[in-house]
Amino acid sequence: MSSVDTSARTFNLKSWLAEHGVDRLLFLLVPAFLAMLAFFIYPTIYGTYLSFHPMEAKSGALGNYRSFFGDTYMRNSIWNTFRIALPVSLINVFAAVPLAVRLRHRVRGKRTINTLLVIPMSLGTVLIAEGLSAYLAPNGWFNRTLLAAGIIDQPLQLLHNFWGVIISLLITGFPFAFLLTLSYISGINPKMEEAASTLGATSWQRFRYITFPLLTPGLAITFCLNFVLAFSVFPSANLLGNPAGDSHVLAVAAAQAIVNNYDYSMASAISVITGAFELAVVALVLVMRSRLYSGSTSGGKG
Amino acid sequence: MALSNLSLTIGNGEFVALLGPSGCGKSTALNCLAGLLPLTGGSIFLDDRRIDTLPPERRDFGMVFQNYALFPHLTVRQNIGFGLKIKKVAKSEIERRVTAAINLVQLSLHADKHPSQLSGGQQQRVAIARAIVIEPQVVLMDEPLSNLDAKLRHEMRSEIKRLHRELGLTTVYVTHDQEEALSLADRLVVLHDGKVQQIGTPEDVYMNPVNSFVADFMGYRNLISMDLLAGGSAGNYSLRAPGLELTASNLFSGSAAGKVRVAIRPEDLFIENTSGNSISCTVKSVEYQGKDFAVEVSTAQGITLHLRTPKKLEVGQSTNLTVASDRVLVYPDSDA
Numbered sequence: 001m002s003s004v005d006t007s008a009r010t011f012n013l014k015s016w017l018a019e020h021g022v023d024r025l026l027f028l029l030v031p032a033f034l035a036m037l038a039f040f041i042y043p044t045i046y047g048t049y050l051s052f053h054p055m056e057a058k059s060g061a062l063g064n065y066r067s068f069f070g071d072t073y074m075r076n077s078i079w080n081t082f083r084i085a086l087p088v089s090l091i092n093v094f095a096a097v098p099l100a101v102r103l104r105h106r107v108r109g110k111r112t113i114n115t116l117l118v119i120p121m122s123l124g125t126v127l128i129a130e131g132l133s134a135y136l137a138p139n140g141w142f143n144r145t146l147l148a149a150g151i152i153d154q155p156l157q158l159l160h161n162f163w164g165v166i167i168s169l170l171i172t173g174f175p176f177a178f179l180l181t182l183s184y185i186s187g188i189n190p191k192m193e194e195a196a197s198t199l200g201a202t203s204w205q206r207f208r209y210i211t212f213p214l215l216t217p218g219l220a221i222t223f224c225l226n227f228v229l230a231f232s233v234f235p236s237a238n239l240l241g242n243p244a245g246d247s248h249v250l251a252v253a254a255a256q257a258i259v260n261n262y263d264y265s266m267a268s269a270i271s272v273i274t275g276a277f278e279l280a281v282v283a284l285v286l287v288m289r290s291r292l293y294s295g296s297t298s299g300g301k302g
Numbered sequence: 303m304a305l306s307n308l309s310l311t312i313g314n315g316e317f318v319a320l321l322g323p324s325g326c327g328k329s330t331a332l333n334c335l336a337g338l339l340p341l342t343g344g345s346i347f348l349d350d351r352r353i354d355t356l357p358p359e360r361r362d363f364g365m366v367f368q369n370y371a372l373f374p375h376l377t378v379r380q381n382i383g384f385g386l387k388i389k390k391v392a393k394s395e396i397e398r399r400v401t402a403a404i405n406l407v408q409l410s411l412h413a414d415k416h417p418s419q420l421s422g423g424q425q426q427r428v429a430i431a432r433a434i435v436i437e438p439q440v441v442l443m444d445e446p447l448s449n450l451d452a453k454l455r456h457e458m459r460s461e462i463k464r465l466h467r468e469l470g471l472t473t474v475y476v477t478h479d480q481e482e483a484l485s486l487a488d489r490l491v492v493l494h495d496g497k498v499q500q501i502g503t504p505e506d507v508y509m510n511p512v513n514s515f516v517a518d519f520m521g522y523r524n525l526i527s528m529d530l531l532a533g534g535s536a537g538n539y540s541l542r543a544p545g546l547e548l549t550a551s552n553l554f555s556g557s558a559a560g561k562v563r564v565a566i567r568p569e570d571l572f573i574e575n576t577s578g579n580s581i582s583c584t585v586k587s588v589e590y591q592g593k594d595f596a597v598e599v600s601t602a603q604g605i606t607l608h609l610r611t612p613k614k615l616e617v618g619q620s621t622n623l624t625v626a627s628d629r630v631l632v633y634p635d636s637d638a
Contacts (some may be wrong), residue, residue, distance in 0.1 A: 194338050197358040198365040199385035199436060210386070211374050286458035293375035295418055 064269035074165035074253060081249040085230035088169040092177040100181040117175040125172050132168050133159060164240030165247050169233060173226050177221040184218030188297045204242045214297045220289040224282045231278050250274040305330045306498040310368035316471040319487035321477060327496035328476045332442050336365050348439055364433030366443040370425045372417040378428050379413045379518035385436035403435040423454045443475045480520055484508060492516050512554060514633040518566035523608045524566040530557035545603035548579045549627045563633045571631040578626040585615045
């Protein structure tokens with residue numbers, strides 16, 4: 001049917017784009033794309049390039065990687081990071097679920113709880129680490145309260161070790177996980193639970209068979225975002241952990257490579273390694289997610 | 303939405319329709335029955351067992367929701383089998399009953415699809431099958447057809463009627479569509495502002511609405527303020543309005559000499575010269591509606607009347623209407 005000779009008409013950019021399925025509004029993305037290019041894509045490529053050019057040129061392109069994986073102390077930083085990031089993101093996500101289930105309806109004090117949860121997010125990790133380093137100290141509020149209540153008779157050692165980092169990441173990561181989970185759960189049509197209840201399902205069965213399966217894809221995303229945040233932990237590992245010992249995480253290792261040895265190339269290699277592990281975990285979670293139902297949760301005619 | 307003084311005894315196998323405009327409390331009543339809304343007073347009994355204190359999952363009522371509320375992550379088969387699985391019915395038994403239910407609602411070709419792959423009418427069938435497969439004591443339906451187009455609505459209406467006839471399930475059906483209620487129900491409950499207006503058979507409610515609200519809702523489009531003259535007797539009550547005189551056979555309770563409201567159905571006004579009241583008027587507008595015309599006329603004194611007629615009238619033409627005196631319904635003015 002398209003036998004009309006279009007070449008006879010004068011060229012019109014607007015209709016040419018429309019015919020080729022290009023939405024002109026997409027051009028509005030150009031500034032954002034340029035910013036991405038300048039501040040993310042180029043540094044990533046440059047960092048990767050740098051990591052293959054070690055300070056000591058004779059060690060070859062893989063020299064940095066060889067020395068990283070060859071050094072037990074450095075290699076352990078991978079394990080140290082996982083040991084912090086995995087449990088923290090799992091706890092954050094699974095603790096967020098019951099709270100979000102409770103707060104998805106109109107509940108008294110919902111605003112107060114939401115505000116309380118959002119504050120740690122807005123304060124930033126450094127400020128929270130600072131505050132915790134006083135609060136969790138052996139003579140800090142936390143230990144003194146427990147001592148006074150007679151729950152413990154020795155101050156708990158919560159600073160400059162694994163636990164300090166964990167606690168701080170729970171405080172900063174939980175609100176984030178909660179708010180995401182709440183928005184996912186609010187998208188599930190409450191009529192579905194009502195339908196399940198008229199079919200005889202108790203509140204636990206309704207959660208188990210209806211709400212949870214519909215929520216899982218959202219939880220997978222929440223987990224990934226939380227994991228990425230926790231995996232690049234730096235301020236709290238330094239301030240509350242033991243950056244030379246069990247909280248010698250990848251970010252700390254990279255920073256030390258720069259600060260102690262002026263070795264940008266090694267730091268780049270460590271960053272690449274960090275990124276690779278993050279991507280591997282996120283990819284694994286997303287592959288598992290794709291096997292689940294992930295369509296509309298609003299019910300009714302979609 | 304508040305609901306007051308709804309007292310109703312429903313017989314086994316009966317089909318009861320709660321009918322009323324939106325906001326009248328009919329969905330509230332249904333949700334209270336299902337246990338999805340708490341009662342602030344009163345009680346509900348199933349046979350001799352008090353059930354209003356039970357949570358919805360222990361009432362044994364099947365419910366069909368307006369938006370179907372199908373489980374999007376489960377197939378048609380799993381959706382229908384959900385209630386049986388929860389009740390821990392044996393696998394082979396679930397298989398048998400679900401297959402029977404799927405055949406009953408004619409979805410055997412779609413048993414393994416997900417709800418999003420089905421049309422609205424098919425989703426509605428799944429919702430109905432899911433509610434009846436558990437063989438509930440009572441089936442509750444909350445405007446189940448209001449999201450379907452006109453043709454499908456008619457089909458599903460016959461389907462619901464057929465299922466009710468075949469299974470004999472006690473059904474409470476909520477709707478704002480009087481035609482739907484009239485064609486499905488054994489008994490109608492007309493609600494307005496949370497109060498019961500009338501309970502009766504479809505014929506009863508349609509032919510003899512007890513007040514002007516029910517009359518208006520059941521399609522008595524002509525509601526006229528008139529004066530009832532004193533001294534009438536059964537079969538012969540005289541009504542007056544400027545330029546209009548009518549005779550009514552009966553009065554509804556509460557009507558007394560003085561201001562009254564008169565209701566006449568468009569279908570009860572005829573152009574042919576039959577016996578009864580006669581009204582002379584002028585045609586104001588004619589709407590073609592397929593099988594007949596909807597005509598608006600006006601008397602010399604400006605009283606507007608609506609009627610339906612197969613005869614083609616011209617705008618501006620004068621005509622004479624008749625209405626039988628037993629189809630002139632008289633209500634007290636206060637309950638407008």
